[in-house]
Amino acid sequence: xxxxxxxxxxxxxxxxxxAGAALTVIxxxxxxxSDLVAFSQIDVREAISNGRTFDYEETMxxxxxxxxxxxxxxxxxxxxADMVGRHDFLLTPCSExxxxxxxxxxxxxxxxxxxxxxxxxxxxxxxxxxxTAFNIFMNVPVDGETGRLRVLPPLSxxxxxxxxxxxMDLVIGMTACSAFDxxxxxxxxxxxxxxxx
Amino acid sequence: xxxxxxxxxxxxxxxxxxAGAALTVIxxxxxxxSDLVAFSQIDVREAISNGRTFDYEETMxxxxxxxxxxxxxxxxxxxxADMVGRHDFLLTPCSExxxxxxxxxxxxxxxxxxxxxxxxxxxxxxxxxxxTAFNIFMNVPVDGETGRLRVLPPLSxxxxxxxxxxxMDLVIGMTACSAFDxxxxxxxxxxxxxxxx
Numbered sequence: 001x002x003x004x005x006x007x008x009x010x011x012x013x014x015x016x017x018x019a020g021a022a023l024t025v026i027x028x029x030x031x032x033x034s035d036l037v038a039f040s041q042i043d044v045r046e047a048i049s050n051g052r053t054f055d056y057e058e059t060m061x062x063x064x065x066x067x068x069x070x071x072x073x074x075x076x077x078x079x080x081a082d083m084v085g086r087h088d089f090l091l092t093p094c095s096e097x098x099x100x101x102x103x104x105x106x107x108x109x110x111x112x113x114x115x116x117x118x119x120x121x122x123x124x125x126x127x128x129x130x131x132t133a134f135n136i137f138m139n140v141p142v143d144g145e146t147g148r149l150r151v152l153p154p155l156s157x158x159x160x161x162x163x164x165x166x167x168m169d170l171v172i173g174m175t176a177c178s179a180f181d182x183x184x185x186x187x188x189x190x191x192x193x194x195x196x197x
Numbered sequence: 198x199x200x201x202x203x204x205x206x207x208x209x210x211x212x213x214x215x216a217g218a219a220l221t222v223i224x225x226x227x228x229x230x231s232d233l234v235a236f237s238q239i240d241v242r243e244a245i246s247n248g249r250t251f252d253y254e255e256t257m258x259x260x261x262x263x264x265x266x267x268x269x270x271x272x273x274x275x276x277x278a279d280m281v282g283r284h285d286f287l288l289t290p291c292s293e294x295x296x297x298x299x300x301x302x303x304x305x306x307x308x309x310x311x312x313x314x315x316x317x318x319x320x321x322x323x324x325x326x327x328x329t330a331f332n333i334f335m336n337v338p339v340d341g342e343t344g345r346l347r348v349l350p351p352l353s354x355x356x357x358x359x360x361x362x363x364x365m366d367l368v369i370g371m372t373a374c375s376a377f378d379x380x381x382x383x384x385x386x387x388x389x390x391x392x393x394x
Binding site for chain 2: 101
């Protein structure tokens with residue numbers, strides 16, 4: 001039996017994920033992004049890296065069969081199932097600074113960066129150590145000609161999920177994203193479950 | 198007067214670049230990539246960030262007028278002139294691991310990561326602290342539909358250059374890239390000059 005955990009809207013959490021375990025991330029309401037970061041339990045300076053992943057997977061669009069790599073060129077997570085097929089690995093977690101930049105006049109929130117920093121502090125990860133996240137369900141189309149990026153509502157429908165296999169002993173940080181644009185204008189929870197096979 | 202410096206083929210260097218100074222990076226022979234990383238002199242944990250840059254500039258293709266941002270949401274460098282207009286900010290510096298992965302049977306080289314780590318060590322930057330680089334002159338077309346990345350020869354012709362203005366006191370790491378594919382199959386030097394206005 002696996003227990004279902006919930007990340008409340010605009011918050012974050014961190015937990016250990018042992019090698020071999022499966023992590024399922026569920027979007028219960030639809031159109032909600034979850035920023036995921038990963039670190040080696042042995043040394044949290046080994047962190048998930050979008051650049052290494054793009055290098056080794058030779059694509060920016062990661063789905064079933066792709067692996068997410070560390071800055072030390074080690075595979076950390078494999079995507080073993082994916083009901084959505086559209087996630088982002090280009091953009092950094094939203095933060096106080098991004099709220100001031102993009103949402104002038106709206107209340108400032110500490111965002112995913114603040115939520116991740118608090119959740120990851122007990123594991124020895126500081127805010128500067130939080131890299132570009134794998135933004136589950138985030139929909140960021142790229143114009144290959146101009147390089148232009150747009151942030152559109154996620155393609156995830158209620159109860160869609162993505163499943164990962166841990167390829168090393170990991171510390172995982174995860175959020176229910178706090179930014180307006182990423183989530184189609186509203187804030188919803190994220191659920192997850194861990195299965196140790 | 199500004200002095201012209203040369204980075205020999207397959208090597209790297211690091212230097213201080215004060216706020217306000219202009220850095221010109223020249224490709225003397227054409228089709229040669231230079232990986233550039235930047236850190237705050239005050240605290241090298243503040244580092245150049247592709248994700249923050251993509252966020253704030255809203256494009257992956259950076260050229261004259263664009264700024265390169267730090268993980269603390271501060272602008273570090275502005276591109277003030279650019280004769281090529283095609284650079285990459287997706288891929289990590291080549292390394293021993295990437296040589297083993299992509300160039301099976303060819304001699305392994307420590308690559309830009311090894312060169313940067315040695316050059317940056319006196320400034321207190323370790324290998325794990327070297328983020329995805331701004332890869333000057335690197336030509337990485339992206340298929341927006343499939344996400345597929347390709348590494349093609351640079352578009353730079355002999356003596357083409359790009360010029361940056363430092364927006365804070367910086368430590369810069371720079372290479373003449375060591376990877377076969379990035380440079381059209383051969384290894385050439387990179388030159389640079391610093392002007393304090």
